[in-house]
Amino acid sequence: MLKKLPHLCPSCSSPLNVKSLSCGSCHTEVTGEFELPPLARLESADRQFIVDFVKSSGSLKLMAEKMKLSYPTVRNMLDDIITRLNEIEKPLKPSK
Amino acid sequence: MKTWLFNPFKFIAGNRALLLGIGVMLLSAIVCSLETIHLDGVLDVHKGREAPSYFYFIEPLIDWLCLVIPLYIFGKSFSVSAIRFIDVAGTSALARYPMFFVVLLCMLSPNLPTDEQKILNTIQTNPHVLMQLTVIGILVIPFIVWTVALMYNAYSLSANLKGPKAVWSFIASVVIAEILSKVIINSII
Numbered sequence: 001m002l003k004k005l006p007h008l009c010p011s012c013s014s015p016l017n018v019k020s021l022s023c024g025s026c027h028t029e030v031t032g033e034f035e036l037p038p039l040a041r042l043e044s045a046d047r048q049f050i051v052d053f054v055k056s057s058g059s060l061k062l063m064a065e066k067m068k069l070s071y072p073t074v075r076n077m078l079d080d081i082i083t084r085l086n087e088i089e090k091p092l093k094p095s096k
Numbered sequence: 097m098k099t100w101l102f103n104p105f106k107f108i109a110g111n112r113a114l115l116l117g118i119g120v121m122l123l124s125a126i127v128c129s130l131e132t133i134h135l136d137g138v139l140d141v142h143k144g145r146e147a148p149s150y151f152y153f154i155e156p157l158i159d160w161l162c163l164v165i166p167l168y169i170f171g172k173s174f175s176v177s178a179i180r181f182i183d184v185a186g187t188s189a190l191a192r193y194p195m196f197f198v199v200l201l202c203m204l205s206p207n208l209p210t211d212e213q214k215i216l217n218t219i220q221t222n223p224h225v226l227m228q229l230t231v232i233g234i235l236v237i238p239f240i241v242w243t244v245a246l247m248y249n250a251y252s253l254s255a256n257l258k259g260p261k262a263v264w265s266f267i268a269s270v271v272i273a274e275i276l277s278k279v280i281i282n283s284i285i
Contacts, residue, residue, distance in 0.1 A: 070109035072183045076256045079177045 007041045015041060015088075041088045046081045053078065101242075103249045105187045114182065117189025121156040124196045128152040133202045136281045138163055138273045139240055141198050144208050147285055156192070158280050163247070163273035164188050170265035171255030179255050187250030194242040201239070205232045244270075 009016055018034040039047060056062040064074045099106055105113065128135060129152035134142045138159050168184045206225050208215050219226045251269070252262050 068107065070105060070107055070113075070183075070253075072109050072180070072187075072254045072256070073106050075177060076253065079256055 004044060005040060007036055038085055038088045042081065042084060046084065049077060049081060102245055103253065104190065104246075105250050105253045108190065109254060110180070110182045110186050113186035113190040117160075117186065117192060120193045120196050121160065121189065122153070124199045125153040125156055127196075127199050127203065128155070131199075131203050132207075133199055134281075135159055135195065135199070137277050138270060139243065140274075140278075141195070141202050141236070143202050143205055145285075151285065154284070155281060156195075159273070159277050160189055160192060162277040162280065163269060166269035166272045167251050167255070167266070170269055171251065171257065174261050174265055175255045175257050177256035183254035184251070187254045188247065191246035191250040192243060194239045194246065198236050198239045198243075201232055201235055205229060 007016055008014070016036065018036060020029055020031045021034070022029045039050065042050070052066070053060075053063055056066065060071060060074050060078065064071045067074060108116065124135065127133065129149050132144055132146060134140075134145060134147070134152070135155045136142055164185045167188060168179075168181055171179045171184055206228055208218060208225075247270070248262075248266050251266050252258060255262070257265070
């Protein structure tokens with residue numbers, strides 16, 4: 001079963017932080033308070049889109065061909081992800 | 097199925113949509129020239145007025161371009177996306193394909209004289225003509241609504257606009273296009 005990385009608190013919907021990391025080889029554990037990077041806070045479908053986009057050398061035309069969708073549809077999907085990323089980054093930006 | 101009927105632009109846009117749209121426009125123009133049907137406005141169809149054959153091919157192009165230009169200007173002004181002219185032009189051309197069915201329905205309508213007084217006389221002497229016109233008028237409505245829905249979806253997708261901004265700029269574009277196309281077509285004929 002593919003586990004989904006939770007990024008929002010199920011209780012209050014605030015962004016979740018990473019508290020511990022462990023090495024899969026020697027089982028060393030690191031604990032602390034780490035913020036998830038903005039990309040990890042996106043939905044898995046959005047993250048997959050970004051991976052495919054990078055693998056397509058950033059070509060929306062190629063992406064559209066692969067996804068069997070029109071160019072503006074794929075461009076709109078990318079623009080929607082950009083909007084979501086900007087919203088995620090908002091509370092992360094340090095206040096002046 | 098619903099997507100293909102009301103938003104085929106999710107799958108087809110740009111050059112492909114433009115070619116398909118122009119293909120349907122040509123087909124409509126051929127039928128129009130044979131039956132003296134005029135697409136003399138963005139959402140207008142009239143039958144009966146004689147005109148040179150080239151005119152039937154120019155009319156749908158004028159209708160389409162009169163809509164594309166304001167849509168592209170509004171799209172460029174309101175959208176945060178990098179919109180392409182070919183997408184607005186292509187999807188708007190394809191969005192006009194239900195007008196072909198309107199033209200086919202118009203073939204069934206009786207030939208009326210161009211003079212208003214003569215039209216009244218024809219209707220008074222042949223009451224079934226009015227009935228025929230009413231039935232065709234009612235049958236045409238869903239196809240016009242379908243065309244408008246397609247035009248809006250074409251604009252919304254190609255300009256990446258949603259909500260009130262998209263609705264109001266679309267309505268303004270249709271009104272501008274209707275006036276512009278009427279003025280241009282009437283000045284040519």
